[in-house]
Structures are given as C-alpha cells and as structure tokens.
Amino acid sequence: MTTLPRRQRFAFPEIPDWFENFPARFAMPTMGDLYTVRIEDYMEEGRYVMRAELPGMSPEGIDVFISDGVLTVQAERTGKEVTKNHSEIRYGAMSRSVSLPPGADEDDVKADYADGMLTVSVGLGTEKAEAKHVEIRHGK
Numbered sequence: 001m002t003t004l005p006r007r008q009r010f011a012f013p014e015i016p017d018w019f020e021n022f023p024a025r026f027a028m029p030t031m032g033d034l035y036t037v038r039i040e041d042y043m044e045e046g047r048y049v050m051r052a053e054l055p056g057m058s059p060e061g062i063d064v065f066i067s068d069g070v071l072t073v074q075a076e077r078t079g080k081e082v083t084k085n086h087s088e089i090r091y092g093a094m095s096r097s098v099s100l101p102p103g104a105d106e107d108d109v110k111a112d113y114a115d116g117m118l119t120v121s122v123g124l125g126t127e128k129a130e131a132k133h134v135e136i137r138h139g140k
Contacts, residue, residue, distance in 0.1 A: 037054065041098060052118040052120070054118050070097050105122065109123075
C-alpha cells in the first residue's frame with residue numbers, strides 16, 4: 001500500500017493576513033479618519049533612522065516635520081471616484097509621531113521616498129549631556 005503525502009491546506013487562507021494586521025484593524029482613529037502609519041526605527045552610522053510604510057502615495061501627499069524633539073509623518077491617500085465591488089485599501093489621512101533620541105540634531109534631517117517606503121534620518125550630536133545633581137531642599 002502506498003501512502004500519499006498529505007498537503008495541509010488551510011481552510012481560510014486570509015486568516016494569517018488578518019492576524020498580521022490585527023492591531024491596525026482595531027486601532028481607533030485619533031482624529032476623524034486619521035490612521036497610523038507603520039514604521040521601523042534604528043540607529044545607523046551616527047544617525048537615527050525611521051522608515052515608514054506608505055505604498056501608493058505621491059511624494060507631494062507626504063509631509064514630514066520635527067517640533068520639540070518629535071518627528072511626525074503625515075500623509076493622505078485619496079481614492080478614485082468609481083463604484084467598487086470590494087476594497088481593502090485604506091483611504092484618508094494617516095499620521096505617525098515618534099520621539100527623537102537625546103542629542104538629535106533637528107537641523108540635520110534627510111528624507112527619501114522610494115518604492116512605497118519613506119526613509120527619514122536625523123543626525124545625532126556627539127556630545128552627551130552629563131547627569132546633573134539636583135539639590136533637594138527641605139524645611140522644618
């Protein structure tokens with residue numbers, strides 16, 4: 001008797017994708033239709049680097065700004081005015097803000113957008129502030 005190899009088939013192939021996007025599916029919009037932009041960040045060659053996933057965006061629809069040590073990426077995707085049978089694409093405003101690490105130079109910022117990925121890098125100063133001792137006053 002020959003045993004046939006069993007190929008396991010998943011009855012619902014979209015479930016792994018559903019779990020991958022689980023947090024985004026249940027994230028509450030913070031301002032109207034504002035959605036969170038997925039990011040990754042790391043240090044590379046003395047710079048803080050943040051990459052943001054923004055597929056299908058035009059560079060003109062993306063805004064990057066820094067204020068008070070916070071890097072913010074905002075973008076908006078508009079849809080075609082057609083009747084859709086089915087759509088899983090998110091339209092509307094998207095935003096993500098991250099705190100910059102200590103020593104970030106807000107005047108040394110570079111941004112590139114290619115293949116649906118926005119890469120923003122911020123130079124880091126070489127000087128690290130030393131901890132300062134704070135005297136505690138006490139009274140009677």
